[in-house]
Amino acid sequence: MSDGLNDARAIRVAEIMNDFRNLQYYLAQVRASPTAEEYYLEGYSLIRQCTAEAQSILNTPFSASSGAPGGDPEREKLQLKHIITDAAVRRFQCQRAYLKAHAGLRWMNTRSSILKGKQPNASHLHALQEADSTLRDEISRVRDEYVDSTLRTQDASQGKWLVEDPSLAQIQQILLTR
Template sequence: MNKRKCPCSKHLAKIPLPTVNDARAIRIAEIMTDFRNLQYYLNQLRATPTAEEYYLEGYSLLRQCTAEAHAILDAPFSAGTTSPDGDPEREKAQLRGIIVDAAVRRFQCQRAYLRAHAGLRWMNSRNSILRGQKPNASHLQALQATDATLRMELMAITDTHVENTLRSQDASQCKWLAEDPSLAQIQQTLMRR
């Protein structure tokens, strides 16, 4: 029987340890993966309101979220374009800038995602109430309640809430968050854009 040997410190010493810049690069990949997934979801949104429904709050919201997702993609990269040329400090600065830019974009997409999800719940509730019929007086109270629920949900989607959803998700997956920008930094970056 062939027993497997446990790696000893002599063998582990030959394996290069990841640097902090490696951790930064991994963090960028994680944030960008989240961003890509959010963009994919937002680009898959499909709502087909009738001409009478086109300007209703929920349908307008869904169009707005899709437009926001496209605008985020169209925004120019803003983390600086200096080449690190093998200088670890310049590489560190560049990676930190990319983390901030990526985190801001992910934050914006997460906010659009949460708002779009509220819009989809509104649309599904509305469809459930109407069941293929045209709205009439018998539907009025239920439709007004659905509209009110949407407004309440949108009011709850604050910047703090968006940041908490992202932080909770990252923390639950034990991701390295040491250099992620704070909510205040994200808000400042968004105001400058």
């Protein structure tokens, strides 16, 4: 017998997919135009990696479950749970890429403000090294636990129904199999 929560599940799918869409939109807008000499610098490489990861997430096919529910509330429940899990994993991946890309953009802006349109020289060395170090520190803090915490905190503060969201351990397990 159905538990009567399929409407809540369907709303949750829509919420997660909306977040995913917003993250994808943001990542698609990330633009960096390094010179040939700057192309392989950490921040620019990170930004390219994040945008490629976002595209890869979009290209990953949904592993559909047992077909259309056909009016059966129990089949609908299982299908919605499966969609919640898949959408939550994709949103998690996008959030991680977003946080890293945002760090890369801060690095890029810091670098730009240090150089002020000039070529790097010895007088910039310390400030540029500090910017690189700050980027590495920020990236090291973007761990799975932090990514999960940012999403759950945001969802909870908005009063969203999180009962059937996958745990971090479940998300990590799914990502290991992809």
